[in-house]
Amino acid sequence: MAGITGIIALKPDGLVRDTSIFERMIVGIKAEVTQEHSSFYDENVFVSIVSQTRSSPKANFYHDQEYGIICALDGFCFIDEQAAAGFARDESVPKDASTLAKIVHLYRKLGEEVFRHLRGSFNLLIYDAEKRRTILANDRFGFYPMYYAQSAEYLIFSSKLSSIIDSGLIQSPQADLASIVEHLYFGYVISEHSYIRGVCTLPNASVIKVEDCQVAIDKYWKMASEYGRNPLNKKQSIEAVDQGLRAAISRIAQVDEALLCSITGGWDSRVVLSYLLPQARKRLNCYSFGAGDAPDVTIPQLISSKESFRYRPFSLDQTYLDNDFIAAAQDTIRLSSGTRNYKRTHYLYALREMGEYSQHLISGIFGDQVFKAGRPKGNVVLSSAILNPLESNFDLDYLNTDLQSFLKAFLPEHDSKELLSELLNRMASLKDQFSIYASAPERYIAFRFEINLRRYFGNEASSYNDYALCYSPFTDYDFVKTWLITFYAGQLYPFQPATKAMQRNSGTLYATLVKRNYKPLIYYPTARGYTMADTLSFFGSFRILLARLQREKNAHKDAFSTKDTVALFQNMLAQENIKCSFDIGRFKGTNAYDDALSLCYWLAINGLAK
Structure with a gap:
């Protein structure tokens, strides 16, 4: 769903009486005024779920009238196999009961332990009116953001910062300069603070419980609990990774008749496509974006024409820059609560159109982070400013x-x-x-899944989840749990730059998985300049070497066609007379410049620029 927002009373005299506050908060999480919502409020709780632009919120809002329990879901959620097997044997639960009805049933039996039996990417609220208990929790990786602020009278929460601002319950909201520095220094905020003083983010795998006007926050899972198991050998690891990905993709492939799939010239999306084509070819609606002659467009065009599945390219050409870029850039920044910069606009631009076919997107995000061997080099996803502290604890x-x-x-x-x-x-x-992790590799993996995944990728997904919910098999908890005991997770030990052998192992894994599931895909070109099949043959190794040398000689093609976007965005700021409290010009020539411009815009539209 597009979002969740609400208020929990922390005093016996109950909730705020002014219901116009609720309406303002609902508007604050809508991308478009036509989006539908479902709401509930009594003297203790107000909660509202806003649906995606082409769907109804009914499936994500459930009221158990018999027991007086409300369950509201932001995102998507599955019940694990153990609990599902229990429901199959339990005659008191109708076979056609919804997921939320089953969650309420589990809650009545297990209390807060219910969250250990849930999978997916979600923020979930359970309100038990009889016990005057409200529970707000997220998934193990906390993929979609949840913001909250606590006063003596209320706990306010929302998946969008603008909804908390619009409530008017935070007196004279001020920008949190330390959070802005975090973003510009690290690439995103890595603590549990937001851009507004006094507003925090809910850590992953966390539960906020409000009972008898008392607030308690606890975690029900940590990455450390997955360490220490006996690792698999290389052959066993390939089997485990293959089975884990197949199960993860099958779960999401069942949620809708039509599915969106992001494909590029890269290897992660090629792996995902190899699992989807045999089981869901006719249901797929694939897309990519880039300059007209970029590999991320030309390669998917070639594959889709040969393999006969639906594909739509989004050309980031001059027409796009002239007609669509600025509006999409402003919305990307607004809908991501300022966390994504204007150069990430193309995701929202494409998914606004693709959401017509389905609201469920399968992508290969985080595949590179899972399959890549060795210590990464600093980049926009994980900067050197983060890697160095991680290495030194x-x-x-x-x-x-x-x-x-x-x-x-x-x-x-x-x-x-x-x-x-x-x-x-x-x-x-x-x-x-x-500090609970004994080594740099353990810290690195924990940081990747507990902070980097939600702070970079989850925030990005929140910029377009009004149009499509993003699902990646590489972030499926059951898959990650399996991957952690494989040889390939072990390649991060010791935490050092990847050797040639480690790189070969990584490339071979990609190719082997694709070959097993849809062999023709290994023979198509990739953005690396060679095919996946090349990683599996002796002569292919020479083609790989030549391709790498060629890449070093040639300038990188601007696949996103973003060369002109800096000037366009700067002109927009000037035209709207948007200024910041710090000199953005000092950041020119650094990786932080685009973020500084975008943060300046977000602070200004929310009245926080001073």
């Missing part, structure tokens, strides 16, 4: 020195002493959180 002396230099260079007009103190306190909390 958030060494505060190192961070103190580096953050001081950053503040001096980019924000000299602010009180760096107070700001630095706040930032180091946040890093100290992260140090405590990750």
